[in-house]
Amino acid sequence: MKYDLLIIGGGINGLGIAADASERGLKTLIVERNDWGAGTTSASSRLIHGGLRYLQYGEIDLVRESLRERGILARQRPHLVHPISLLIPTFQNQPMPGWMVGVGLGLYHLLAHDPLFPRPSALDVRDTKMREPGLTTDRLTGGYIYPDAQIEFPERLCVELMRETLKSGGEARNHTRVRELRQNAEGAVIGALLHDELTGTDEEVEAELTINAAGPWVDVVNRTLKIPPPKLIGGTWGTHLVLPDRDAGPKGAIYATAKRDNRPFFLLPWNDRLLVGTTDVKFTANDPDALKIEPWEPEYLLEETNHLFPDARYRESDIEATTVGIRPLPSTDGKKTGAITRRHFLVNHAERNGVAGIVSIVGGKLTTYRSLAEEAVNLALKLLGRPLVACKTAKIEEIPTVETQIRDAEASLLRLKRDGAYARRLIALYGSSYREILARIEREPALGESSSEYPDTLTAQVIHAREAEQARTEDDIARRLMTKF
Ligand SMILES: Cc1cc2nc3c(=O)[nH]c(=O)nc-3n(C[C@H](O)[C@H](O)[C@H](O)COP(=O)(O)OP(=O)(O)OC[C@H]3O[C@@H](n4cnc5c(N)ncnc54)[C@H](O)[C@@H]3O)c2cc1C
Incomplete structure (x- = not known):
């Protein structure tokens, strides 16, 4: 079978590209070696956010793009993406003074310029305690409330995008792994050998263009090329805990700074439970499948949760589930993990290392999957020599609340x-x-x-x-x- 476009990886980015590409008339096949959204996409903090923290690193364009996408998604798919109020509690002697948090939030609000997400507000100690009666009062000076958005079930968004791909004539196969990329005599990628993990069958497919959207596995897929390109992904991994909801625990979403290492972390109401995360550690091994949660991670996340909500007394035996995933960030040398850009890049290998017929996706957050897909399909149309068909995925239709x-x-x-x-x-x-x-x-x-x-x-x-x-x-x-x- 011959396709215009083969997409490898059915996480949020691959599926966003597949839905957009088939809607714009490309004969598209997307394959996923596991299930739709079962990779990094299901291990995220499940926020559709501008990334308040990225303001610290001067990533204004990324924050603006993310906030715009937040507004689009919350209007297009309100059953999945809904506004959520986050509390940032402030404490005496914290590394970032309270007033600076307030300035950052003001800028965040201005950049969003979106009536669906109201202005942040400052709270004194009393109001903070009214909102969060279980919150520690030790050195508490008050807090700030600001709006962002949560996607409780990105896995469901993946299924929606998969079905949209099918509806516009594309093909989508889960539990289907790309074993090897196929190249012609000139070295151009012309397709792949697929393996159905459940039936054990192999199949050769041809594609004019291949997009490698395998997230943290991008380099693993590219290693099947005759001359593998330089490493693209330099990810960091992050762990979350799923804890039961408790009376003495948080009532709403909290964005706090960890006592142990001054890192930001979230406590989020999720699926009638509490989602706590995350860690952020450089992943240095070659194979993302080797990733395992380290024993210090649950310990650290429980300690920080109990520090903020001392009477909740969460213990290891309370942990209902854990998730871990690698942020597919660009490979960089020596940067602090939090400082590595969260921006995405489309790598056209014909330009990068002389291999035509393949583009790799580096980075790309849940939040920005739609705009990343728009860019990727624009590039695909150009590389395939097709006229630029307008992208329709930003369209917002009138739907019932x-x-x-x-x-x-x-x-x-x-x-x-x-x-x-x-x-x-x-x-x-x-x-x-x-x-x-x-x-x-x-x-x-x-x-x-x-x-x-x-x-x-x-x-x-x-x-x-x-x-x-x-x-x-x-x-x-x-x-x-x-x-x-
Ligand atoms: C801890 C953590 C917290 C995060 N929090 C947020 C957040 O709150 N908000 C936000 O916007 N972003 C967040 N992110 C980032 C976001 O989750 C990821 O950037 C995004 O999910 C990446 O999606 P993806 O489709 O590129 O990768 P993935 O979801 O990993 O998809 C790639 C897919 O490729 C498949 N694959 C691999 N090899 C093959 C092969 N050979 N053949 C076929 N398929 C293959 C994999 O099985 C996988 O499903 C977070 C990330 C992490 C790790």
């Missing part, structure tokens, strides 16, 4: 004589596509029963995951339903 969608879903469920309590969850997972679940129940009422295997799930959702969302394994189903992480 999430609350209206929930009310409609409640009413429909009750009409089908099913418990309306599922409505909120259905909208959080599917947005307006929840109707596909209801249509299944209408056709076969037994599918409206609760699933015996997956909590808070209707049987119709499990069938839908298999039939409409490419869930090929039990883990894939749990990832579609966000019942295991």
Whole structure:
């Protein structure tokens, strides 16, 4: 089979590119060796943010781009991306004085210039404690509240992008690994050898252009070239803990500075639990598959959480899950991990190291996947010698609010004589596509029963995951339903 575009890696960036490319008329195939979004994308802090911290490093353009994308995503996909208020508590003798935090937030607000995200405000100690009764009062001087956005389930966004790719005529195969890139006599990349990890079958595919969007694995894929290019990724890894929600713990989202090493970290309400992270450590091994959480990481994150919320007393035995992933940052020498740019780069190997037919993606945050995809598809059209078709992915359509969608879903469920309590969850997972679940129940009422295997799930959702969302394994189903992480 011959494609215009082969995309390697079904994380947020690969899928963003696939959806945009097939919408713009390129015959596209995307392959993912595991499941959609199962790589770095599911190990992130799940924020769609401008990156307040990047202001410190003078990355104004990146912050502006990210804030613009935040506004687009929160309007396009409000069931997945929603504004969230973060509290930055301030303390005596902290490395960055409170007033400087206030100046940074003011600049952040000006750069966003977006009515969906209100102006930050300063709080005194009393107001801070009213918001967060469990917060330590030791040296507390108050805090700031500012808005950003959270994407609770980037895995679900990946599934949406995969389905959009299929809808506009593209192909998408999960559990399909690129074993080797194929080159012609002149050295140009002309396709790849694919391996289906579940059936064990191999297949050769041809592509006029290949985009390597394998995130931290970009260099591993490029190493299958006859003359591998210089290393592109110099990632840093980060770990998160999933903890149970506790009365004495945070009530809302917190952005704090760690006592041990003055690093910023988040405490975020997530999926009815608390997500705490992250660490930021240079990854120096050659194979991202060798990545493992180090014992000091959970210890450090628990210690910092308990320092801020002493009565919550989280312990190692409370940890429900951990995630770890490598930020696919550009390879750099000797920079402090926090100072490595979070900007993305498209590497056209024809220019970089004389190998035509392949482009590698370096970097690219969740937040900026759409603009990265737009850039990548513009480049693909140029390299393929096609006319530049306008990108439509920034378009914002009028859609009902999430609350209206929930009310409609409640009413429909009750009409089908099913418990309306599922409505909120259905909208959080599917947005307006929840109707596909209801249509299944209408056709076969037994599918409206609760699933015996997956909590808070209707049987119709499990069938839908298999039939409409490419869930090929039990883990894939749990990832579609966000019942295991
Ligand atoms: C700890 C941490 C916190 C973060 N927090 C945030 C945040 O809050 N907000 C934000 O915007 N960004 C955040 N990021 C950054 C963001 O998560 C990543 O930059 C982004 O998810 C990268 O997506 P990707 O598609 O490039 O990579 P990935 O999601 O890793 O996708 C690459 C895919 O390629 C696949 N692959 C590899 N080799 C092959 C092969 N041979 N054949 C086929 N497929 C292959 C992998 O299985 C993987 O799924 C965070 C990152 C980390 C690590």
